[in-house]
Amino acid sequence: MEYEFLFVVDGVDVDDDLAVGIIFDEFDGLLTRHRDKHLLDLAESGDGAIDAAHRLVVRLRKELPQLRLERLDPDLVGVSDIAERTGRSRQNVLQWVNGERRTEVGAFPDPEGTAGRSLVWRWAEVNAWLARIGEQVGDPGATRQDALHIDFMLPRWQQSLAEGLPIVRFVHSQEDERTKDRAGVAQLLEGTLSAPGLLDMISAFPRPERQRLTVVCAVLPDRLSAVAERIRADETGVVLAFQGEKNELHLMRVAAREVPGARPVSELGLGDDATVGDLLLVVANGAVQPTTPLALVG
Template identity: 40%
Template sequence: MDYDFTFIVTGVTVEDADAVESLFDTLDATLAKAGGQHMVSITMDGPRAVDAALHAATALRECVPGLRVIRLDRDLVGIPEISERTDRSRQNVAQWVAGERKAEHGPFPAPEGVAGRTQVWLWTEVNAWLRKHGMGDTDVAYPSREEMTEIDFALANAVSLTFKYAPTLGFDEGRQTVVRELQRRHMPKLVKVLTGSQTLDQNGRHVVLVADQHEPADAVMKRVADFDHGVMLVTMTDQFVGAELSTQEDASPSPEVVSVPTTATVRDWFELALEHPGASFTPGGMERAEPHPAPVKQLLLAAAA
């Protein structure tokens, strides 16, 4: 799969003709400057967007010694840019946004914010919506919001993270809200929490289990038990909260094991965790014949207002 990326970079300028030529001739990459920042646009293939992005970042650094890849540009677009990229009138685009046209496959994506007095959207989400209507780019793919967060994390910390979810259906919107809040406000804190944690998978990626606060706690607990290492569970209640969890026997023994009611939500579980610091948790009310998962050991609880 080919992915399109635009990276914010330092250590190179558009005035460096040799660098501009080398990037173009070697990687078919374009160096430009906008808003006082230098950016490199490049297409790279890979099994996942994260793999392709890290491959691209490595190739850029090898092509131009001294170049530093900082993060992904979010490619925010307003109605004029969407109109230009889709070859549709601004009036048509405004009708999409208002839900007056092309709403049969779901509403137009929520805006990312406001620039001046104009709403702006993530192009990757707009393009995904357009593709449902047969109008988006099909030759290349763009990283999703979650993948952008993973890529920026990897670039900033020379490590990678991967988002996982419980199999319970119907909670995608809440999970996306958690990812968005993590991306906007809490990534630096998560980086500190993950430092020295035991949440790495066999590929060297930190596993972050994202849950909506209203999801059934027992399903999330069983998902934790699927891993042979710790995971970082994150959600949003009245604040953004995260806990490093493990079902492994090598986790330090807990003096207290708390049974979580079968009707409990993830929010209920976190409230129990605050009431019982250092405790282990196990799903309650299970049939005796059913295999009982190992207790979920809470190794760390961190909250950010």
């Protein structure tokens, strides 16, 4: 899915024809100036808003290394703005706001605050509500929660790229009652990535995007097939992260298909129903070195 973002940026200027041209040609984006700040409006596809923003940071760094993303602009809108963007009357919008129409899809979003004497809302939240009544305008934006996460991560992502390191995307092998345990693996790994040489080691797996690294967080009962499903078609390989029986952290380089240098798990006697725990036993028994890339194919 494609997501639309409005970033507050620094390092570029609307009078810089080269930068403006790159933004338009490479990103189909628009750079504008509002009072003392520059705004960058562009869209990107991803598994979610955070993943799309993650991709944008990498692409922008490659094309415009001088540009710095400061934060997301909340794109606050009032009743008149909503009416203009949707092509509806102010009265119609007020009926939505006051719960007089289309209540079957849930209440209209809470306002973000006031501007002067008028209420204002985050456009992304309004547009998400509009999508539920079939009135979505353009691409969706980041939810409030996703926007907070993106704003928090922007400095870290950009600092990693400035240091020549990839920025890491954490995903769960699946979502169920063990989701908190997988999130715990991600938190544990985030706390160790600063260890000297660790990020270089786990990012050594050949992949098209050297500046992005996906880590699939799993628990021992998870099937390897579920892990493979989390590896996108444009990713040669990822890092599988999980904790063992004694809560020790394990990192393995894996691919969803056969690639040069990777050993198929079928050669290790692991079938379609094999789990992460089964893989750990094979490694513990010495059938394969922990540093050997593995292809999760039968």
